[in-house]
Amino acid sequence: MQSELASLSVADGIATLSLQRPEARNALSLELIRAMGECVRRVASDDSIRVLIVTGEGKVFCAGMDLRAVASDPVAMGEMLRELSRVTRALRRLPIPTIARVQGAAVGGGCGIMVVCDFAVTHPEAKVGYPEVDLGVCPAVVAPWLIRKIGAGRARAMLLAGGTMSGTEGFEAGLATHLCASELLETTAAQLAKRLVAGGPKALAATKEWLNALDGSNEDAVLDRAAEISATIIAGEEAQSRLKALFAR
Amino acid sequence: MPLVRLELNAPCVTITLDDPGRRNALSTAMFDALRAGVAAAAMHETSAVVRLRGNGPAFCAGFDLGACVERRTLLATFIRRLSLLNRSIRRLRQVVVVEVQGAALAGGCALLSACDFVCVAPDATLGYPVHRIGVSPAVSLPTLTIATGGAARPLTLGGDLIDGRTALRIGLATHCAESPDTLPTLVDSLVARLAAKGPVALAATKRWLNELDGSARNTAFDLTAEGSARLCDGDECVAMLASFWNSRKR
Numbered sequence: 246m247q248s249e250l251a252s253l254s255v256a257d258g259i260a261t262l263s264l265q266r267p268e269a270r271n272a273l274s275l276e277l278i279r280a281m282g283e284c285v286r287r288v289a290s291d292d293s294i295r296v297l298i299v300t301g302e303g304k305v306f307c308a309g310m311d312l313r314a315v316a317s318d319p320v321a322m323g324e325m326l327r328e329l330s331r332v333t334r335a336l337r338r339l340p341i342p343t344i345a346r347v348q349g350a351a352v353g354g355g356c357g358i359m360v361v362c363d364f365a366v367t368h369p370e371a372k373v374g375y376p377e378v379d380l381g382v383c384p385a386v387v388a389p390w391l392i393r394k395i396g397a398g399r400a401r402a403m404l405l406a407g408g409t410m411s412g413t414e415g416f417e418a419g420l421a422t423h424l425c426a427s428e429l430l431e432t433t434a435a436q437l438a439k440r441l442v443a444g445g446p447k448a449l450a451a452t453k454e455w456l457n458a459l460d461g462s463n464e465d466a467v468l469d470r471a472a473e474i475s476a477t478i479i480a481g482e483e484a485q486s487r488l489k490a491l492f493a494r
Numbered sequence: 495m496p497l498v499r500l501e502l503n504a505p506c507v508t509i510t511l512d513d514p515g516r517r518n519a520l521s522t523a524m525f526d527a528l529r530a531g532v533a534a535a536a537m538h539e540t541s542a543v544v545r546l547r548g549n550g551p552a553f554c555a556g557f558d559l560g561a562c563v564e565r566r567t568l569l570a571t572f573i574r575r576l577s578l579l580n581r582s583i584r585r586l587r588q589v590v591v592v593e594v595q596g597a598a599l600a601g602g603c604a605l606l607s608a609c610d611f612v613c614v615a616p617d618a619t620l621g622y623p624v625h626r627i628g629v630s631p632a633v634s635l636p637t638l639t640i641a642t643g644g645a646a647r648p649l650t651l652g653g654d655l656i657d658g659r660t661a662l663r664i665g666l667a668t669h670c671a672e673s674p675d676t677l678p679t680l681v682d683s684l685v686a687r688l689a690a691k692g693p694v695a696l697a698a699t700k701r702w703l704n705e706l707d708g709s710a711r712n713t714a715f716d717l718t719a720e721g722s723a724r725l726c727d728g729d730e731c732v733a734m735l736a737s738f739w740n741s742r743k744r
Contacts, residue, residue, distance in 0.1 A: 378699055381692030385702045397707035398607075398641035402668040404699050405589050405610050406684075407691055467706070474702055483694040 251280035253287055258295040259438045260288050267303025272311035273354050275325050282332040289339055295446055296438045297339060299362055300346040306371075307355025312479075316492045319485060323476030329354050330386045330472035333361045337390070337462050340450035342441045346434040348427060352409060353377055357387030360394050360420055363453070366434045368427035371412030373420055378407040380491060381484035385471040393460045395419040498527035499549070504540035505689040507588065514550025520601045521558035522568070525575045532582050542693035543685050544586055546609060547593040553618070554602030559627070563739045566732065569629070570723035576601050577633050577719035580608040584637060584709045587697045589688050593681045594658070594667075595674060600624045604634035606666060607641040610700065611688075613681045614658035614667040615674040621655040627738045628731030633722045636714040640707045641665050 252263045262284045264271040271277070288294050301307050310329070315321035336343060336358070345351070345362040350372040359365045359373065367373065375391070377384040384391075384404050392400045395418060403418065416424040425433040441449070457463050478484055499510040509531045511518035518524070535544050548554050562569040583590055583605070592609040597619045606612045606620070614620070622631040631650045639646045645664035649656070661667035669684065671677040688696070704710040725731050 378691045378695045381695045383695045383698040383702065385699070388699070388702055389706060392703075392706055396640075396643050396665070397703070398643070398665050399668075401610055401640075401703050401707075404703065405696060406688070408687075471702065474698060478695050478698045481694055483692045487692055 249280070250274075250277040251284050253284040255291070255294055258293060258442045259298065259435075260291075260294045260296070261298045261300060262288070264301040264307060267301070267305075269311060270305040270308035270350070271301040271303065271355070272308045272314075273325065273329065274311040274314050275321065275328060277311070278325060278328045278332055282328070282335060285332060285335045285339065288341070289335070295341055295449075296441045297341055297343045298346050298434055298438055299336070299343060299358060300434075301348070303349075305349035306345070306347040306351045307358060308350055309353030309355050312488055313492050316488065319480035322479045326386050326475045326479065327472045329357065330468055333357060333386070333390065334462070334465070334468055337361050338457060340453060341446070342444075342449060342453070344434055344437055344441075346430060347371055347373070347412075347421065348430055350409075353382075353384070354387065356420065357384075357390060360387065361390045364423065364437060365421040366423040366425065366430060366437065367412040367415060367421045368425060368430055369411060369413040370427060371415070372409050373412060373415040374407075374409035375404055376407045376409055378405065381478075381481075381487035383475050383478035385474040385478075386468075389461070389467060389471060391420075393462065496527060497521075497524045498531045500531050500534055502534065502538050502541070504538075505693070506543040506545055506685050507535040507538050507541045508545045508547065509535060511548040511554055514548075514552075516558070517552035517555035517597060518548040518550065518602070519555050519558040520572060520576065521561055524558070525572070525579065528579055529575075529582070532579065532586065535588065536582070536586055541588055542691070542696060543688045544588045544590045545593065545681065545685055546583070546590060546605070547681075548595070550596075552596035552602075553592075553594045553598045554605065555597050556600035556602045556624075559735065559739055563736060566726075569731070569735070570726040572601065573629075573633050573722045573726065574719050576604055577715050580604060580633075580637060581709075581712070581715050583608040584704060587700070589696055589700060591681060591685055591688070593677060594618050594620070595677055599655075600629075600631065604631070604638070607634060607637035611669065611684060612641075612661070612667045613669040613671065613677060613684065614661050615671055615677045616658040617674055618658040618661070619655050620658070620661050620666065621653065622650050623653045623655060625653050626734065628725065628728070628734035630722045630725055632718040635718050637709060638666070640709065
């Protein structure tokens with residue numbers, strides 16, 4: 246299936262979902278998040294797909310939420326956060342292993358997509374992290390996935406400190422599961438996908454279901470509240486004035 | 495002389511344990527002063543960061559054991575007060591940064607994991623050497639297990655002391671200075687970075703982290719505090735504490 250903003254291709258049981266806004270460094274607009282959600286639904290309904298690779302067209306995996314596009318519209322910002330919350334949980338609950346192939350940068354919501362995947366491959370020079378609090382934004386939507394990935398203690402320091410880090414640092418902190426030279430990114434992700442395709446699909450689905458149940462990934466109440474908290478904070482004066490200053494640069 | 499010094503300045507409130515002659519031990523008076531300090535920080539609306547530090551060569555050497563030997567019921571009281579203090583630090587609206595030089599032992603170490611950022615000197619001495627006095631460090635576990643995950647098990651069961659670099663590796667510390675001398679600068683720069691962020695978003699993020707990791711709820715704090723406190727009346731604790739204290743005096 247092709248959309249203007251996200252594409253899905255399938256070969257040998259491996260699906261590749263690609264964000265298609267390279268001119269905006271694949272920043273997450275509401276339309277892009279919805280297009281991504283449509284691709285995830287398609288993957289969920291296709292039994293022939295055994296592994297999903299999530300990537301972005303161009304030099305950057307995903308630069309985060311495209312808040313500039315909805316500047317001065319806090320209601321639209323909130324809706325984007327709710328949509329991101331829906332798509333990340335759909336991605337998490339796919340019955341197949343997912344791999345984020347991260348080139349260039351995965352920032353804010355982009356880092357959230359990377360971390361919600363079961364595996365993430367990146368390179369040393371990539372820029373990853375959660376600078377939300379620097380902008381007066383609360384990263385509640387992505388916090389549950391980060392806590393599950395790297396543990397609550399490390400997630401606390403990372404989310405409260407804001408900022409970004411290199412791919413190497415992200416790998417050492419546990420955000421990425423694989424680190425390789427940038428020119429080997431596609432090969433490394435492809436090899437990993439090929440190895441995962443060889444696994445028993447029922448066993449993989451059962452294991453994934455069980456992991457999700459154990460770590461709370463299926464609990465909608467927490468994730469719904471997270472989206473509301475982020476939406477409320479982004480509509481507040483602090484976030485709006487900081488974002489306005491950022492957009493004015 | 496007050497045992498805790500408080501500097502209420504926007505955007506950072508500094509709480510300094512100021513009893514260096516007794517290595518900032520947690521006594522009744524120190525618990526009173528810390529409770530008042532944390533309460534004052536909580537009321538300080540224009541600050542986004544709280545910096546917790548200890549004056550002198552040690553951050554905090556743990557409970558005032560001499561007083562506990564003199565008054566047997568005091569140890570259980572200290573454990574309950576430590577649990578309450580940890581919750582109140584954890585639930586401060588502000589981001590809490592603790593600066594740790596020298597020793598942070600037992601109750602002193604317990605304070606660390608309640609904080610959001612733990613900055614240590616590389617030669618700091620940290621740990622829970624409390625089984626030798628028949629005390630369980632369980633009161634630390636609600637926040638320690640969040641910070642360190644599985645590493646809390648050998649740290650609290652083994653009772654070995656670790657240095658700052660090891661603390662960083664296992665997640666008890668979030669930052670380790672290159673040298674003891676550079677610790678204050680490291681904390682200054684972290685505090686400045688945190689103070690530049692959106693205080694509303696920071697507070698919301700912290701509240702949300704507390705909710706997700708369970709530290710917004712009292713259950714685990716209550717259970718572990720009571721579990722630790724109950725042991726204090728037992729023969730094992732009474733005999734081991736007295737024997738430890740006597741050997742120290744010799």
